[in-house]
Amino acid sequence: MSKPKKIIDNPTSAEMLKQLEAFDSLESLYKAFPFARKLFPKMEDAFNEFKNIKKQAEILKAPDQFNERFTDLGWIAYESMNTDVMQKAINIHDAEGKEAAEKFLADSYDEKTLKWGILRFNGNRDFRKRVRLAELAEEDYLAGRYHACIPLLLSLLDGLVNDVSKHVGFFAENVDLTAWDCIAAHESGLQTLASIFTKGRNKTNEEAISIPYRNGILHGRELAFDNKLVAAKCWAALFAVRDWAGALDDGKKEPKPKEEVTWKQLFKQISETNLMKKSIEEWKPRISEDIPYLPFEGDISSLPENTPEHAVADFLDHWCNKRFGLIADALLYFTDTPKGKKAGMARQDFGKHVPVSFKVLGVDDQAAAVTQVIAELCFEVDGQKKFKEVSVRVIYQDLENNPSVWSTPGGHWRIVQNSFSDIIYGLAL
Structure with missing residues (x-):
């Protein structure tokens, strides 16, 4: 045996x-x-x-x-x-x-x-x-x-x-x-x-x-x-x-062809791991003095780029203007589904209730790669304005779509669609 x-x-x-x-x-x-x-x-x-x-x-x-x-x-x-x-x-x-x-x-x-x-x-x-x-x-x-x-x-x-x-x-x-x-x-x-x-x-x-x-x-x-x-x-x-x-x-149901790891690759992996660990240990949430521009409404370009609040404002602007392809690109969404089909799914989910305006109220930096952005959405319902407050979760990802420390170069913020469940899946606002 x-x-x-x-x-x-x-x-x-x-x-x-x-x-x-x-x-x-x-x-x-x-x-x-x-x-x-x-x-x-x-x-x-x-x-x-x-x-x-x-x-x-x-x-x-x-x-x-x-x-x-x-x-x-x-x-x-x-x-x-x-x-x-x-x-x-x-x-x-x-x-x-x-x-x-x-x-x-x-x-x-x-x-x-x-x-x-x-x-x-x-x-x-x-x-x-x-x-x-x-x-x-x-x-x-x-x-x-x-x-x-x-x-x-x-x-x-x-x-x-x-x-x-x-x-x-x-x-x-x-x-x-x-x-x-x-x-x-x-x-x-x-x-x-x-x-x-x-x-x-x-x-x-x-x-x-x-x-x-x-x-x-x-x-x-x-x-x-x-x-x-x-x-x-x-x-x-x-x-x-x-x-x-x-x-x-990742295709690991069956063994993959053996891939040799060089010393250079090994030390690079160790270096990247240590750098990531150091970045996580040094991370601290922002305080109100770091974000004096919130609450915010107006021209998105005036918000600091590569911040979670800028990503959310950009997303909400796309929603207000029914840019469903850009909405699909901004979502936290891993799939081999063709881009056109993603846009169609975004249209189906976000096209039922479309806000006419929005305001970014505040942020809650919860972890090195996670922030909750509080926003207020304005909808028009039967000729009346109706306001809905949402807490939008955004995740920072590296180039391989893994959660990563905000300071990592080349990364991007992604929107968690579930943040809008009450709106996009609700029968009425």
């Missing part, structure tokens, strides 16, 4: 470890031949930096360590999981036991984690359709209404997997939740988690449970499922499914 593969054996992790081992050997050779120090004096600095890189690379072992401790409890590691949370949970488990570790994990699914997790839904068509329901589940979860959010999250899990796989749902016996070179979709990940969640619960149980047993909950046999631990595990599974769907979008 073959030994089960580990996540660290995934091609991305394995290749990085191979590169690090090669560099380790190079350092040994360098130290073994004193004349090399004279020929390449600056290499010493590179090896000092390498020690830090090698220490950071220990995090590659964390997903396996996490799954070994937590999969049977209903948690798995996944790409977008906070690595500090993952490592701390491992440490708490080993020092204080599984109950303390599970409490820490459940507490980590707070408002910030949920906001970022749901934000990533916009990058996939099937997830984007369910943002409204996910936000309702978020509202119930944060208010402690676990009896309401847990069944909803379980239904979202099932429907999403069905749509993404175009085969069966999360809880089907023959579901395939694996993907090549993906942490969430490793054989020790979602596939195992689904089998745990679908365990039979054939007797009515009044005792509290700690795992979201789907059959027992939805068939009314588990009568004390409504607790934070079960709810947090549902969120974790949902975000892991999002990473699995992302892997499929």
Whole structure:
């Protein structure tokens, strides 16, 4: 019987470890031949930096360590999981036991984690359709209404997997939740988690449970499922499914041809990661003195370019003037749909209620890549003016459409369409 593969054996992790081992050997050779120090004096600095890189690379072992401790409890590691949370949970488990570790994990699914997790839904068509329901589940979860959010999250899990796989749902016996070179979709990940969640619960149980047993909950046999631990595990599974769907979008269902990574590319990636980390750590929200031009109405060109408020004002101006092609271009929308079809979809969504004017009232910089822009829209209804206030979420993306720090060159702000749901999908204003 073959030994089960580990996540660290995934091609991305394995290749990085191979590169690090090669560099380790190079350092040994360098130290073994004193004349090399004279020929390449600056290499010493590179090896000092390498020690830090090698220490950071220990995090590659964390997903396996996490799954070994937590999969049977209903948690798995996944790409977008906070690595500090993952490592701390491992440490708490080993020092204080599984109950303390599970409490820490459940507490980590707070408002910030949920906001970022749901934000990533916009990058996939099937997830984007369910943002409204996910936000309702978020509202119930944060208010402690676990009896309401847990069944909803379980239904979202099932429907999403069905749509993404175009085969069966999360809880089907023959579901395939694996993907090549993906942490969430490793054989020790979602596939195992689904089998745990679908365990039979054939007797009515009044005792509290700690795992979201789907059959027992939805068939009314588990009568004390409504607790934070079960709810947090549902969120974790949902975000892991999002990473699995992302892997499929990236063509990772089957192995790709091997691509060699050069030292130059490796150091460039490390440099870019460190720069991004530094930018995030240094980021601070603006204060009122930084935006004296708000509230604003008038000529958009007078607003500072590449700001979230300028992006929103530009978008609203397009809406007022029915420029549906430009509206489609400005939306946070990842798809291979032709540009003309996107414009048609924007016309369908934004053409029903069109504002005649707008005013930008204020901003709330929530994160390095996220701002809420408060605006007031004016509509004409039966000859009367009607005003609607909206909170427009905008996301800063890099050239590859990944959320990025505002200061990153070449990026752009994108509008989250869900910000206007009450208007564009409402029967009346």
